[in-house]
Amino acid sequence: MVVNTFGKLFRVTTFGESHGPAIGGVIDGCPSDFKLNFQQIQKELNRRLPGQSHIVTQRRETDKVHFFSGLYDNKTTGTPIGFVIYNQDQKSKDYLHLKEVYRPSHADLTYMKKYGVRDYRGGGRSSARETTTRVVAGSVAKQLLKKIRIHAFVSSVGPITLNKSYKELDFSHIENTPIRCPDEKIALDMISFINKIREEGDTIGGIVSCVIQNVPIGLGEPVFDKLHADLGKAMLSINAVKGFDYGSGFIGTQMRGSTHNDLFNPDATSTQTNFSGGIQGGISNGMDIYFRVGFKPVSTIMRTQPSVDYSQVQKVLVEGKGRHDPCVVPRAIPIVEAMAALVLVDSWLLNQISRDERNTYHANRSYRDWKN
Template identity: 50%
Template structure:
């Protein structure tokens, strides 16, 4: 299957299926002498792994990562880094009743149509379980970027009809919903208790912010920084839309109101979301995206089977009532990969050019 590699200079190739023996990735292009350990990677994986709370899938996976190559005496060698996680709690029998049935709003029917053969156990390659390796690779990019003072933070701003009144990114680090407004936690508890009882699901809106991103990252045409961000986020399971900068009321504003005017001290506003002409402008980068409700739910639905017959399907197994919750560390990882790749590309092409901010300090 093509399309399993992300990035140009900092390249990540993932492999493995949801219910296969293992998941893995190869990272090529990581600079040498970066101090990295399994603890650095495990910390990020633990934020994403299933079975951590009563509002996520109860599949129990420790997601213990092993470094197979590319690191020696605690430092990267500059050679390919190989990471692997062995699956432990597959319970593939949960999916035996749907091996010849296409789940509505799922990738079953498109995989079957494209390849003529598919792994029906938990969605196989299309499962969000694949994203564990993105998080593992993103942890290495994060370590490098943090040393440069660049930080990527994600959060949830809306789940179902419950929306944050104010965004406080620090709140997202201290609750099981990754929610940016702690005043809504009780409402979320009530909603999720009802969803779990009903066997249903809801969607979510998430955000990611990049602080202290250098000016000058990105290319002016096909490899615009915002275009690569959008592709990275859209590659995450169940994402249906991505927006960058102020898109909430942009259609109500005129050009004179939307443009980010400048003074010697910097931009007076940030409607552009930190990117102009596909190139970072040194301001805060802000993006939002929407994740659809989980497709695998217990309530019966109409579909067709492999023989083309109309049937009803009832999905069993362990599923998230909102996949958006565990998507926060995944989104952070993908944004870290984009920033890392563009940072290395920019250093390779423009390393001798002074890209300091034109604004006065």
């Protein structure tokens, strides 16, 4: 595979497999002379941890990140930042029965057809464990974007939906329950529903909503690198994501233009409504950016399903074993926030340099040169 890098100026390359010795990454293009908060990075990783509650996979990993380069005296040097997270709780034997079997709705067949080989242990590179490295890089990006606030939360699980505007919610309540829904009553309903689904040996999908506040005007590079296009690509690159919409989204297709248009306030620096979702013409307009990310049900279920073996002739029966999430959305929260931060910091860096400079931009530009 050659496309394991995300970003243009702030670039993140990830490596590793679910059941390999480690996963890790390299962050290139981070400005120099910026002091990192390592406790904050670990805090973000802990939000994604497996085994953190009874409604997620019980795989036990500490996910302690180890940095090997690009730092001196806890400050960035402008050179590549290398890091690694060691895998500690692999149970590859749980996958032996799948060694020569294609699992329904997994990446088994497509990886085999494309590369001629696949790592059957936990899905190998196609495993969502790869997203741990994105959380590390996203936490660095978040720290660079000091004034911007990114809040993701679970807004639906199956048919249970939080039917409130984000403006009615208190984001400080997101972490109060293991489902990470800021409405406690709805959160309890979601948890009960997931428990029921799990007891049935099944899985369920859901929606993660994200709100980005204090975004400056001017982020986004039309026409092909519009801000919402980059956000969409980032979110759709996350495992199990099936859909992305922002602002009014598909509901906007049912509205008339006279209602959907965001009329300017007298100062012309804000609008009366925000159906645009903080982005117009592919460029941030200073209003809140908000979007939704749809996650499918986890493909591995604890039920017997028909499938085929490598010969694609012999029919077989497969059943999930081991430790798996009955619903991925609670642990997807820090991943969604991380990918949003990576898009924004990349766009912000692009915006700090003139168009004439862009072909000769050097990644070792000091943080103090552009932070204000």
